Amino acid sequence: MMFLAQLQGELRKLFSRPRTYIGYVAFLAMEILILVVYKLDRTQAYTRTQLQNNGLDFDIYYSSLSITFTIMLLSMFVLGSVFFALVAGDIVAKENEDGNLRLIFARPISRLRLLVVKYASVCIYTVSFVFFVGISGYLMAVAAVGWEGGLFVMEPKMKVFAAYSEWSDGAGRLALSALGIGFSMITISSIAFMFSCFKMKPAAATIITLSILFVDMIVQNFPFFKPYEEWFVTWRMSAWVFLMEPHLPWAKVLESFAFLGGLNATVFVLGWLAFQSRDFKT
Amino acid sequence: MLVIDNLWKNFNGVPALQGVSFAVEKGQIYGLLGHNGAGKSTTLGIILGMVAAQSGDVSIDGISITKDRSRALSKVGAIFEAPSFYDYLSGWQNLKILMSYSGPFDEKLAREVVERVDLTKRIDSKVRTYSHGMRQRLALAQALLPEPEILLLDEPTDGLDPEGIKWFRDFILGLRAERGMTVLFNSHLLGEVEQMCDRIAILQGGKRVFEGPIKGLVEEQQGYEISAELNSDLTKIVDQVLASVGGNWDGASRIFMPHDVDPVTILRSLVQAGVPLRSFARKDRSLEDLYMEIKQQHTTIPRSA
Numbered sequence: 001m002m003f004l005a006q007l008q009g010e011l012r013k014l015f016s017r018p019r020t021y022i023g024y025v026a027f028l029a030m031e032i033l034i035l036v037v038y039k040l041d042r043t044q045a046y047t048r049t050q051l052q053n054n055g056l057d058f059d060i061y062y063s064s065l066s067i068t069f070t071i072m073l074l075s076m077f078v079l080g081s082v083f084f085a086l087v088a089g090d091i092v093a094k095e096n097e098d099g100n101l102r103l104i105f106a107r108p109i110s111r112l113r114l115l116v117v118k119y120a121s122v123c124i125y126t127v128s129f130v131f132f133v134g135i136s137g138y139l140m141a142v143a144a145v146g147w148e149g150g151l152f153v154m155e156p157k158m159k160v161f162a163a164y165s166e167w168s169d170g171a172g173r174l175a176l177s178a179l180g181i182g183f184s185m186i187t188i189s190s191i192a193f194m195f196s197c198f199k200m201k202p203a204a205a206t207i208i209t210l211s212i213l214f215v216d217m218i219v220q221n222f223p224f225f226k227p228y229e230e231w232f233v234t235w236r237m238s239a240w241v242f243l244m245e246p247h248l249p250w251a252k253v254l255e256s257f258a259f260l261g262g263l264n265a266t267v268f269v270l271g272w273l274a275f276q277s278r279d280f281k282t
Numbered sequence: 283m284l285v286i287d288n289l290w291k292n293f294n295g296v297p298a299l300q301g302v303s304f305a306v307e308k309g310q311i312y313g314l315l316g317h318n319g320a321g322k323s324t325t326l327g328i329i330l331g332m333v334a335a336q337s338g339d340v341s342i343d344g345i346s347i348t349k350d351r352s353r354a355l356s357k358v359g360a361i362f363e364a365p366s367f368y369d370y371l372s373g374w375q376n377l378k379i380l381m382s383y384s385g386p387f388d389e390k391l392a393r394e395v396v397e398r399v400d401l402t403k404r405i406d407s408k409v410r411t412y413s414h415g416m417r418q419r420l421a422l423a424q425a426l427l428p429e430p431e432i433l434l435l436d437e438p439t440d441g442l443d444p445e446g447i448k449w450f451r452d453f454i455l456g457l458r459a460e461r462g463m464t465v466l467f468n469s470h471l472l473g474e475v476e477q478m479c480d481r482i483a484i485l486q487g488g489k490r491v492f493e494g495p496i497k498g499l500v501e502e503q504q505g506y507e508i509s510a511e512l513n514s515d516l517t518k519i520v521d522q523v524l525a526s527v528g529g530n531w532d533g534a535s536r537i538f539m540p541h542d543v544d545p546v547t548i549l550r551s552l553v554q555a556g557v558p559l560r561s562f563a564r565k566d567r568s569l570e571d572l573y574m575e576i577k578q579q580h581t582t583i584p585r586s587a
Contacts, residue, residue: 005387009379066317099366103424105332106360106434107351107383114383279293280332281324 003117005030006109011119014087023083023129030079031137034071046169056152056163063149065170069177069244071137073155076130076181081188081197081213083129088122088192089205092275097202101280111276119193121266126189127182134178140199153244173244180240181196183257187237190264197271199278236260283308283464284329284432289338290349291324297488300334304483304493307338307434309462311454313342313479313496315470315573320485322468326436330360342432359425363437365417371411373401373420376409393420393426399453415446420451428536433457439474448470451478458561476569483578496569498570503529505537506545507565510558519555523548532575538567 014020037043056072092115095101104114151170153162164170191212195205219225220232223242229235239256240250284306291299298402299321306312314322327333329340331351340347367376377396379421381387396405399419404412410422418438425433439447451474457463469475475482476496484492511522517533524531527548529539539548549562 002382002385004381009382012375013368013371013379016368016375018370055464099362099364100368103360103365103367103380103421104363104383106330106355106358106425107380108355108358109383110352277334279294279327280335281327 003113006113007116007120010117011124014091014121014125019090020087020125023080023086024036024132026079026083027058027075027133028136029131030075031071031140034068034074035140037072038067039144046049048092050154051152054109054154054161054163055178060128060165061152061163062145063151063167063170064138064145064147065149065151065164066137067141067145068134068174069151069153071135071141071190072130072178072181074187076133077234080129080133080185080210081210081275083205084185084188085128085192085209085213086189087125088189089196089209090202091101091118091122092196092271093198093202096280105280112272113273115197115268115272121188122189123186124194126185129180130178130182130185134174134181136172153241155241155244158238160239160244162244162248172247177240177243180243180253184237184240184260187233187260187264190267194267194271194274197275199274215245233260233263236263283343284312284466285341286329287339287341289541290329290336291321291333291488292336293324299328299338300488301338302483302485302488303338304490306464306466306481308431308464309458311458311465311467311479313475314466314468314485315472315475315482316485316508317470317577321488322485323436323481324488325485326360326434326466326468329434330355330358333344345449355433358434359422359427359430360434360521361418361425361436361438363440364414365421367409367417367420369408371409372407373409373412373416373423374407375419375422377405377427381427384428388428392423395423395426398426414441414519415437415443415449418442418446418450422450426457430463432466434466434468436468438467439468439471442469447474454478454523472568472570472573482569484573487579494545498511501546502546503567504541504543504550505538505565505567505571507535507561507563508537508559509535509553509561512557516557519557520552523551523555526551532571536565536567536571 044062047062048112051058051061138211150165150167151174152165153160164173192205192209195208196202198205216232217234220235221231227230236256236259239253242253286302286304289302290297298500302321304312314325316322324333328335329347331347342354343357347354353478368379371379377388381392389524396402399422401416401419401423404416409417409420413470425441439450442450455467455478458465465473467479479496482492483490510516520531520537524537525540527539527543529537529543529548531537539545549559552559
């Protein structure tokens, strides 16, 4: 009960800050941009060719579900990571910088519990943000091309190809993939959260997190590292796309999610140890 | 009620506290004095568990802060200089959030405290619209929720106008009178400490250089202020005259002597010895005098973090 009240307070703080909404506005703008591009004749012609080359009907698969999938695939890692790192990088470091932590430390709450509350709020923010992008993207796509149609998925890097002609099948897979994306994105938030617990400025926590992820992504793409790609965090974070395969490869998905879960737990503990051993003095 | 036992703390090898000890009795208002960097805030930080002591311990009502911080702090409320609230939330939302770290939110109690600190009309406004005085009153409200037995005040009146300082002082004294509140008051506003505190500790360079009750200290001798042009010979004469009656002076203008000494005798002795006095007026020893005397006695101690 106490935990819920503390979590409610943490979420209130999080969702009352104007900067929390920068990401929402940026994603809405980007969704509009993607939709505009999708409506261009050239894009439609390209999509038609792609679908026909794969033996699929343009009228079924040029749909709101396919556009929503594209929005999530293109935007979430590149743009989403910035906002997850920004919010999670702020969650402890900004409160320390602003002096809010002093008032909290005067209360009989342990540092571990405080971090658990904050981490839970960051996870909720991350997953809810992914669903916001999915739902808003879908609603915009519905407004642009109508709600009917199936779902076409093509992700060459992870070698995933799928087509669902029925709306209900496609929508179900898209919802499942949103959960998978949410879980994957928690890793970005967890790394930023860990740095936020260290003795550093909030901006530094954000920048270091993004640097690590981008370096991981770049190095992963070097031909030399191809045999080891499964050891890279960003590859594991892309494993959610396996949830779109017609026959769900649960072993592959769970292996990656276990990897990410273990990483999340590790960085949380590291952050907690750093936070626990710090002196907070004005 | 609050026992500080032999606290030691270094920051990057620089000693911040060197064996500081003192105890605050229930219902006492205790002043912690010292220059900037003397170790006052570090002491407060250790009491709240924000700073880990190298050695030593703090116990609140018999509960060790290092062994059971949560239980020990359940009886404590604290206020800091320039308290930082969530500016984008209302005062009421701030109180709800901060109280959630202590226990269930008691709305009735919170309303009473808000009314008591005279914030009822503005409690639903965003904190960013508050004046410094209002923030300090909100800080007081959050410190009083839920009903602490000890208040830790870290420079609480800094930046307040005289009216605000008086309001704050009266409020704290009222709390002590009504509820027997124990207060640890950390400040370098000596006038405030003198008016509020029963007992003080003075820290310098991380060491406790003085500890005792204010009343006896300030009043143990009668004080006078003299005005005269003094050379080294005349200074020696003043030394001798005061020493003969068990008195002392600051070497410039403030003289102190036991209460049983007739000041007229001293005045006569000084004039007869040729000291060219322009004025000789009663000015009792203040806490400031005491503080400066103690500070002078320990000037060789280096200032630290």
